[in-house]
Structure formats: C-alpha cells, structure tokens
C-alpha cells in the first residue's frame with residue numbers, strides 16, 4: 547500500500563514537472579520580453595537614432611547618404627559585422643575582388659556617383675585605356691569600385707556613427723521600459739542588439755537591413771517573429787556571387803597579348819581575362835569563378851598548363867579571395883567543413899514583399915531586393931528606396947532623385 551502511494555506521488559511530481567515545462571515553453575516569448583524590459587534598463591537615457599543601418603555595403607551606405615542628403619541633422623548609426631566597409635565591393639591594390647564592371651546605359655545611379663566623385667573609367671578590354679563611359683557598353687573604374695562606398699562614407703564622415711565588428715543578431719519591436727518613457731513621441735521604437743558577447747543595444751525609429759536577405763534569415767532573430775511570408779522570402783533569396791572566387795596574377799609584362807591582343811578564355815569553371823591597368827604600368831590576369839553549378843569546376847587555374855612553365859618568370863605576385871568563406875555573404879559557409887547540401891545555383895529572388903517595410907520601421911535594402919538584383923545599381927536603388935520611405939516618415943523634404 548505504502549509503495550503504491552509513493553509511486554503515485556512520484557508520478558504526480560513528474561506530471562507536474564512536465565506541465566511546468568510546457569507552460570514555460572509556451573510563455574518563453576513573454577519571459578524573454580520581460581527579460582528584455584529589464585536588460586533594456588541599460589538603454590535608458592541613450593540616444594534614439596532616426597535610423598540604424600545594418601551593413602556598411604553599398605546599399606547601406608547609399609541609404610545613409612540619401613537620408614542625410616534630405617535630412618542633414620538625422621541621427622544615424624551604421625553597424626557592420628566585419629572590420630571594414632564595402633561588403634562585396636572589395637578593392638585591394640586597385641584589383642576588384644568583388645564588383646568590377648558597370649553598364650553606363652543602365653546603371654544610372656552608379657554613373658551619377660562616378661561623376662560626383664570624379665572617378666575615371668577604362669574600357670574592359672585588353673588595352674585598358676581611359677574612356678568616356680557614356681560611349682561604352684561596359685566600363686571598369688580606375689582605382690576600383692570600392693571608391694564608390696569609400697567616397698560616400700567619407701562625404702558624411704562626421705555626420706554619422708559607424709561601428710565596425712558589430713554583427714547584429716537580434717531586432718526587437720517588443721515595447722520595453724525605454725519605449726514607455728519615450729511614449730510621448732508616438733514612434734515605434736526598435737531595439738537592435740549587436741555583438742553578442744558584449745550584448746550592445748541600440749534604439750532607433752527605423753532599421754535599414756542592408757544585408758543579403760538569406761544572411762538576415764540565418765543570422766538575425768526577430769521579436770516578435772517576422773510575418774511568415776517575409777521570413778520565407780528572406781530564406782528563399784539566394785545571395786548574388788556568394789560562392790564566387792577571384793584570383794589576380796600580376797606580371798612584369800603582358801606576354802598573353804602576344805598570343806591574342808584581346809585575350810580571354812573559359813577554363814573549367816574559371817573565366818580568365820586581362821585585368822591590367824596599362825595606364826599605371828600594371829599587367830594583370832584575373833581568374834574569376836562565379837561558383838555556379840558545375841561540380842567539375844577545378845579549385846584553381848593552372849597557368850602552367852595554359853602558357854607553359856615560363857609564366858613564373860614573369861609572375862610578380864598573386865592574391866585570391868573566396869567569397870564562399872565569408873560568413874557575412876555566404877549563409878551556408880561552414881567553417882568546420884560540415885557538409886553543405888544546398889545547391890550552388892543562384893536563384894533570382896526579387897520578392898516584392900521585401901520592398902515593403904514591416905511595421906513601418908523595418909526596411910529591407912540590399913541588391914537582392916531590387917530588379918537589378920546582383921548589380922551595384924540594384925544595391926544603390928534599394929538604398930534609395932528605403933531612404934525615401936524613411937524620409938517620408940521623418941518628414942524630411944526630398945532634395946534629390
């Protein structure tokens with residue numbers, strides 16, 4: 547009898563524990579929001595930014611430029627995950643490891659910036675001479691595409707705050723004590739959490755998510771959750787060139803032009819082309835692998851095989867960048883060599899839903915949200931669009947178009 551009673555008591559304790567676990571699970575969001583209320587005590591008295599821009603790539607920095615152009619006293623903070631600005635615009639030694647070409651007839655905003663910053667353009671062909679971009683189908687920027695973003699950031703140097711090495715990991719619209727204190731203003735205040743170790747928190751009226759949609763889906767949690775269709779759109783939009791690689795080989799002379807004045811060739815997944823800057827006396831071959839599809843793609847280009855062993859006599863240096871290893875571009879990057887099952891094929895996203903703000907305060911930029919998906923022009927147009935939306939709500943008058 548006593549044993550039976552004991553057993554019964556044990557069973558009821560187990561059931562009670564199970565019920566408690568279920569209740570805790572169901573109310574986790576509520577508990578978290580209460581925790582947030584407490585932890586947000588540390589944000590009291592802090593600045594409420596007009597906009598926090600997540601990502602210091604071209605789209606984020608152009609959004610910043612456009613907001614400040616129309617509202618020079620706007621308070622803006624840019625949070626960037628890496629230790630540099632530019633994102634997929636990466637120029638080292640004049641060589642473009644990210645974006646290289648622009649198409650003057652279509653790239654309206656790129657051309658506007660080229661004029662504004664007085665950047666010289668060269669033809670993309672072997673001779674690499676200076677050209678009038680408006681007479682060309684396709685051009686390169688002398689000095690590299692990173693200048694676009696560097697000049698924009700420099701233009702507003704003392705007018706905004708930039709925090710590098712600040713990856714954003716959470717965005718919360720849950721009302722907390724700080725928001726209540728600020729409730730005099732009817733703005734919907736958002737809390738942005740960056741740098742998980744240091745748990746930094748920032749408050750803003752608007753958030754510009756200027757990072758690739760899939761990176762957003764994988765790296766940032768939202769409270770409350772984003773609407774399902776928005777999460778799906780973020781998850782289903784692949785990142786342009788997320789698996790691309792580029793290798794630059796600099797030589798003492800352009801020996802390849804002896805074979806063919808306009809040298810370029812395709813080679814097991816790689817496109818090899820003349821990326822020299824004749825004007826600067828630099829002779830360069832670039833091997834570009836877009837990382838799409840073909841599983842037979844080789845890891846590297848064998849210049850020996852193409853030109854013969856003498857090639858090394860002229861080689862000064864080579865440098866390589868694999869975008870697939872950048873976890874802020876390639877959402878599938880697994881540093882521990884886990885198996886990546888996703889196909890490499892690049893799907894074109896352009897979900898219209900990503901061009902609508904969530905709760906009038908969360909705005910999605912990045913090249914992947916625009917029709918010019920993948921191009922610098924797409925990144926710029928997305929920055930322009932979100933700046934426009936925000937400016938309307940901040941009641942600033944648009945001065946540019």
Ligand SMILES: Cc1cc2nc3c(=O)[nH]c(=O)nc-3n(C[C@H](O)[C@H](O)[C@H](O)COP(=O)(O)OP(=O)(O)OC[C@H]3O[C@@H](n4cnc5c(N)ncnc54)[C@H](O)[C@@H]3O)c2cc1C
Pocket residue numbers: 600601602603604605606625626627628630631632633634635643644645646647648712713714715756757758761765766786787788790791792869874875911912913914919920921922923924925
């Ligand atoms: C190899 C290659 C070749 C290309 N060639 C061309 C070309 O010839 N012509 C052309 O027009 N375009 C080209 N592109 C595309 C062009 O570079 C992009 O369209 C453009 O740079 C994208 O800008 P973005 O601001 O949308 O995104 P990004 O440049 O990716 O910027 C996003 C920024 O957000 C940061 N970030 C990510 N996650 C977080 C987080 N959680 N918190 C904070 N920061 C975060 C990233 O570090 C990055 O700095 C090329 C791209 C590559 C990679």
